[in-house]
Amino acid sequence: MNEYQKFREQIDEFMQHHPQSPLDEAHRLYFRGLFYYEPSPAYLVMATVTRFSAREPLVEMETSTGDRRRYRRWGRAHFTIDGEAAALTIYANPYEEDFFLPFRDATSGKETYGAGRYLDSHRPGLRQLGEGEIGIDFNWCYNPYCAYNEGYSCPLPPRENWLAIPIRAGEKVFHSSSR
Template identity: 45%
Template sequence: MGDAWQQAIETRRAEKDEYFATHPRSPIPPDERGSFEGLAYYPIDEDYRFELSLHEYDEPERVTVGTSTEGEREYLRWGEFRVTVDGENVTLQAYKSEPDDDRLWVPFRDATSGEETYGAGRYLDLEEDAHRTDEGSWILDFNEAYNPTCAYSEQYECPLPPMENWLEVRIEAGEKNYR
């Protein structure tokens, strides 16, 4: 598989670090930006990158998801990914905000949450144009897992991964804890 996908991830990580360090809309609190040295990540690992079918539901169900500020948001449970991670069969639900969205939201918690990674969980955003193959499969790459903005500052409200996406397996890929 070439290393272009790895280079793309490294480039996005560097761009995110620059944005977090310097941009006025950075989620890093202003008093911490001067000492911000970049985010911590697991090394990029091909074993956490999968090409999968999305098992779409015939009738996506509306679900209510709690947020970090005890609020709620609604999503459509659009389908599920079935994958084997470190010998464990895992099912991850994929959500959409609206039926015509071109993006799937895949929030999850795993056995690293609260230790090496953000306790509330991490997100994957799968854009049709970037994460869909010509054959119709989806690229689910945990190396792209990132923390929600509430991991950096309590001023943000973030949807929390539903319990159906709490995994018992360790996902040692993507972004680590901020502090």
Template identity: 40%
Template sequence: MLRNKFFLTGLFLLTLIVLYFTFFDGGNMTSASGLEATVKPETYRQELTTKRTEKDQFMRTNGESPIQDKSSFNGLSYFAPDPTYRVVARLEPFADKTQKLVVSMSDGSEEVYEKFAHAVFSLNGEAHRLLVVKLANTYSILFRDATSGKETYGGGRYIELDPNQLTDSQAIIDFNTAYNPYCAYNPRYACPLPPGENKLPIAVKAGEKYITHE
């Protein structure tokens, strides 16, 4: 009887340990799928600032940069990093995996993307839905919001999904990584325009702003 008691106690403790490491990661709650939007704010801001500094360096020095007058380029403009704009979205895949989306380009041409899924998520206390498209091995969201044409580029912004934060049923969408297309800075580039369904009614004050850089 005593042996059974010790066995049950040990089993109970083992279950608690498994549950802890299944649902917690360093004190942060995680979803059962392993995707988690919560980050340590200070570390996250530092990492994002570093990436933005690296992008400024690319824009200023690289031959493939769209910036025409690099000598007067003082860096891109951004909203302050805000972890609340990093969300877990539920994916609604298309039953027909062969569905395509013909996307209009800024120069009047067209480009064909694969329709990957709709991403459903909550932002600012409201539910939203955006189409995720795929081109080669890149999963993207092309979108507009209430800042478009005001604080951000009128033609819309892009978000690329990290394959390491993408499963069959969920994805991390980080609006802090939203960026302007090259055609925002150089008319010689042709850029895909967001589909009509990808216009958010809210102001997404995260990611790259828009200031003309000749």
């Protein structure tokens, strides 16, 4: 079993049984696991990063419930995927170096959750490799909790993080019925 499969099994266990799961009781009853793309090395990219000034004002990101959350723009990651040049802005908690990468792509609303998916520094998908370089492994991208339960308030990826290309990696759209 590879590290992706092992982690995905742990997430499925959490979703079905943990008291902090975003799934309500009805969804837990029929839950048989989340849906994912097969992991592919094509979606592990090395990006060069242009850092933003630490003095840049915080940005407000709209959420799925219309609230706003404040983030610091940490850096702009430039990379190539499937032969296409792309760039995404990496955000950080205003007071820490917790990285957060919300994005939408050409699969959003079709194969994946319509509002977008996330990568962050709490999972292996986003790793700072050195000054000016970051590893992005889209195989780790996941749906926000609002994909499973509209009671959650989730940051929406800003327009600067909408990719025109498909990212067929990581978690797919949630279906409430079994596989």
